[in-house]
Amino acid sequence: MTRLTRTSLLLALCCLAGAIARAQDKPSTPPIKMGLWESTVTSNISGIQLPPDIVAKLQAMGRPVPGGAHTLVSQGCMTPDEWTKVMERMNSGNQSKCTFTNGTITSQKISFDMSCASERGGVFTGNFEINIDDDEHSHGSVHMKTEGGGPNGQPVTVDTTLNSHFISADCGDVKPGDAKIIKNQ
Numbered sequence: 001m002t003r004l005t006r007t008s009l010l011l012a013l014c015c016l017a018g019a020i021a022r023a024q025d026k027p028s029t030p031p032i033k034m035g036l037w038e039s040t041v042t043s044n045i046s047g048i049q050l051p052p053d054i055v056a057k058l059q060a061m062g063r064p065v066p067g068g069a070h071t072l073v074s075q076g077c078m079t080p081d082e083w084t085k086v087m088e089r090m091n092s093g094n095q096s097k098c099t100f101t102n103g104t105i106t107s108q109k110i111s112f113d114m115s116c117a118s119e120r121g122g123v124f125t126g127n128f129e130i131n132i133d134d135d136e137h138s139h140g141s142v143h144m145k146t147e148g149g150g151p152n153g154q155p156v157t158v159d160t161t162l163n164s165h166f167i168s169a170d171c172g173d174v175k176p177g178d179a180k181i182i183k184n185q
Contacts, residue, residue: 032135034078035169038182039162042071047156064185073183077171085177108132114144122146126158136166 048067050058058065098116111129118124126144133139142160174180 032078033166033169034080034083036075036167036171036174037078037164038073038075038167039164040071040073041160041162042069043158043160044069045156045158047154049154071183071185072181074179074181075167075174076179077174077176079171079176082176110140116144118146124158130162137164139163 045067050066055065064070098114100112100114103112104110109129109131111127113127114125116124124144124146126142128140128142130138130140140162142158142162144158144160145155147155
């Protein structure tokens with residue numbers, strides 16, 4: 001799985017986690033429907049410049065070329081136990097290389113600024129916002145940027161839109177904690 005795919009899956013999970021995080025008054029009761037959820041994450045990455053020969057090799061192997069738009073559609077199974085795990089991960093700052101500030105949580109919106117250390121030594125900064133439409137739908141956006149974080153030290157910007165919706169109370173073959181990739185292009 002590529003780093004972009006892992007990042008997209010993480011963002012999709014954040015989207016779903018954002019929807020469930022609105023239950024401040026009843027933290028033990030998930031405020032969204034339990035079952036199968038589908039998330040569409042579309043990321044547009046600008047600033048990555050690869051040499052033409054590398055681009056040609058990636059295309060010849062059928063691999064995505066970094067930069068431009070990328071859409072990932074995945075399905076995940078949300079159960080009360082998985083909800084608890086997601087909430088614990090969200091509240092556990094010691095496993096993350098990210099810091100969160102300016103957080104706002106209301107019954108219909110979650111937003112915060114973040115700063116995350118990248119694997120390459122740079123720092124990504126940006127904003128996350130999720131709007132909770134109802135117990136079956138949410139949408140949001142993420143804007144991240146870094147100076148010198150690209151493969152050749154160039155600045156990189158990532159703009160992402162997130163849309164999640166409930167499909168069914170039956171998760172079928174999708175296990176809690178796993179993601180089933182429906183579309184990755």
